[in-house]
Amino acid sequence: MSESKIALISGANKGIGLETARQLIAKGYEVYIGARREAEGQAAAAKLGPKAHYIHLDMSNPDTFIAAAQKLEQLHGLLDLLVNNAGIGPDNGMKPSEAPIELIRDSFNTNVFGLVELTQRMLPLLRKSAGGRIVNVASILGSLTLNSDPNTDLGDWRSFGYNGSKAAVNMFTATLAFELRNTKIKVNSAHPGWVKTDLGGDAAPLDVTEGAQTSVWLATLPEDGPTGGFFFKQDRLPW
Ligand SMILES: NC(=O)c1ccc[n+]([C@@H]2O[C@H](COP(=O)([O-])OP(=O)(O)OC[C@H]3O[C@@H](n4cnc5c(N)ncnc54)[C@H](OP(=O)(O)O)[C@@H]3O)[C@@H](O)[C@H]2O)c1
Numbered sequence: 001m002s003e004s005k006i007a008l009i010s011g012a013n014k015g016i017g018l019e020t021a022r023q024l025i026a027k028g029y030e031v032y033i034g035a036r037r038e039a040e041g042q043a044a045a046a047k048l049g050p051k052a053h054y055i056h057l058d059m060s061n062p063d064t065f066i067a068a069a070q071k072l073e074q075l076h077g078l079l080d081l082l083v084n085n086a087g088i089g090p091d092n093g094m095k096p097s098e099a100p101i102e103l104i105r106d107s108f109n110t111n112v113f114g115l116v117e118l119t120q121r122m123l124p125l126l127r128k129s130a131g132g133r134i135v136n137v138a139s140i141l142g143s144l145t146l147n148s149d150p151n152t153d154l155g156d157w158r159s160f161g162y163n164g165s166k167a168a169v170n171m172f173t174a175t176l177a178f179e180l181r182n183t184k185i186k187v188n189s190a191h192p193g194w195v196k197t198d199l200g201g202d203a204a205p206l207d208v209t210e211g212a213q214t215s216v217w218l219a220t221l222p223e224d225g226p227t228g229g230f231f232f233k234q235d236r237l238p239w
Contacts, residue, residue, distance in 0.1 A: 004028055004029055004030040004051065005028065005029045005030070005080040005081060005129075006029070006030050006032070006072065006076045006078065006079055006080050006081070007021075007024050007029045007030065007031045007032065007079075007080060007081040007082075007083065007219065008031075008032045008034060008055065008057075008068070008072065008079055008081070008082050008083070008122065009021050009024075009031060009032070009033065009034055009083040009085050010034040010057050010059060010083070010084055010085050010086035010114075010115075010118060011034060011035070011057075011059075011085045011086025011087065012031070012032075012033040012034050012035060012041075012044060012083075012085065013033060013035035013037070013040040013041050013043070013044040014040070014044065014197070014198065015195075015197035015198060015199065015208060016085060016137070016192050016195055016197060016208055016211045016212050016215070017033075017034075017083070017085040017086065018033075018044050018047075018048075018208070019208035019209060019211065019212040020083055020085060020212040020215045020216060020219075021033055021044075021048055021052060022048055022212075023209075023212050023213075023216045024081075024216060024219060024220075025048055025049070025051045025052060027216070027220060029051070029080075029081070030051050030052075030053075031048070031051060031052050031053070032052075032053050032054075032055040032068075032072070033045045033048070033052055033053065033054050033055065034055055034056075034057030034068070034086065035054060035055075035056070035057065036056070036057065036058035036059070036061075036064075038054065038056065041054035041055070041056070042054045055068050055071065055072075056068065057086070057118070059086050059109075059110045059114030059115070059118070060109055060110060060114060062114075062117050062121075065117055065118045065121040065122075066121060068121075068122075069121045069122060069124075069125060072122075072125055073125060076125075077125075077128060078125050078126075078128035078129050079122055079125035079126050079128075079129060079132070080126075080129040080130075080131070080132060080133065081129075081132070081133045081134075081135070081219050082118075082119060082122050082126060082132075082133070082134050082135070083135045083137065083215055083219060084115045084118065084119060084134070084135065084136045084137060084169075085135075085137045085215065086110065086114070086115075087110065087111050087137060087139075087166075087199070088106065088107060088110050088111065088162075088199070089107065089159070089161075089162040089199055090103040090106050090107060090161065090162075091103040091104055091107060091159045091160065091161035091162060092156075092157065092159050092162050093156045093157070093159065094159050094161075095158075095159075096158075096159065096160035099159060099160060099161055103161055104160060104161035104164075105161075106161070107161030107162050107164070107165040108161070108164070108165050108168070110165075111162070111165035111166065111168075111169060112165050112168045112169060112172070115136065115169060115172070116172055119134060119172075119176070126185055127183065127185065129184070129185075130184065131184045131185075131186075131223060132183075132184060132185035132186075133185070133186050133218065133219050133220075133221060134176070134185065134186070134187040134188075135188060135189075135190055135215050135218045135219050136169050136170075136172060136173050136187070136188070136189045136190070137169075137189075137190050137192065137215060138166045138169040138170050138173070138189040138190065138191060138230065139162075139163075139166040139191055139192075140191045140232065140237060141154065141157055141162060141163045141166055142163055142164075142165070142166025142167040142168075142169060142170050143167070143170075143230075143237060143238050143239060144167055144239060145238035145239060146238065147163055147167075169189060170189050170230055170239055173187050173188060173189040173228065173229075173230065174228055174239075177227045177228030178228060180227075181227070181228075184223070185227075186218075186221055186225060186226070186227040187227055187228060188218045188221075188226065188227060188228070188229050188230070188231060189229070189230040189231070190214040190215045190218050190231060190232075191214065191230070191231070191232040191237055192206075192211040192212070192214055192215065192232075193205075193206045193210060193211055193214070193232060193233075194206060195207070195208060195210070195211030196208070196211075197211070213233060214231055214232055214233055217231075217233070217234060218231060
């Protein structure tokens, strides 16, 4: 058994996920770098040193969730932290009336159904932690409050697949947090900010160091911290 807290991060081979892993390792965590391609996962883990390990997680292949849970069970017997970070935005910039349904389906498969099923598979291990934490990386673009206000300037970022899938992630946070309200597990949604990554693009104002802060804060909440909320940094966001 390890003395470090054990964390699993999906989509941790690059971007905000990789930086979240880096910051958690600096806080003493042992981190499993979820990635769908082994070479990229191994390379990312190698960059972060001996407290980082690659683990195969393909958000469109639930068999990888089962195998990952079995591996963590064998190695550690529990999981302290799950950061549901992997995400895609294939219809970003497209109109809801025009986006190909396949792209909308892809958004929900990765961002919602993969996330929900991975969480269900990891819950038995999180229940064995002294204080399990689940961080669902959503987006302010999933806010119904902002999207339903015609005066909110979201530029071209008013697509249905991405925004709708992130709204569903937020609903998963709210419903799961309620279900787990009498346990030691906390479930929260994070908005990283608009961050320079392959997904966020070069025009984004934040770098990944700042972009990982909300996930790291929610990952390391104390026992009296919030659950069932939606945050950017330490501020609550409108659902
Ligand atoms: N960047 C922003 O401005 C911003 C703003 C709000 C929310 N977010 C959210 O933050 C999270 C991280 O995004 P990011 O900006 O860091 O984007 P990114 O650099 O594109 O990273 C996305 C990560 O998700 C992984 N991923 C995608 N589909 C996957 C699948 N089917 N199976 C396994 N892994 C998969 C990617 O793996 P591959 O390398 O294999 O593709 C990659 O590791 C996402 O949930 C995103 O929606 C980002």
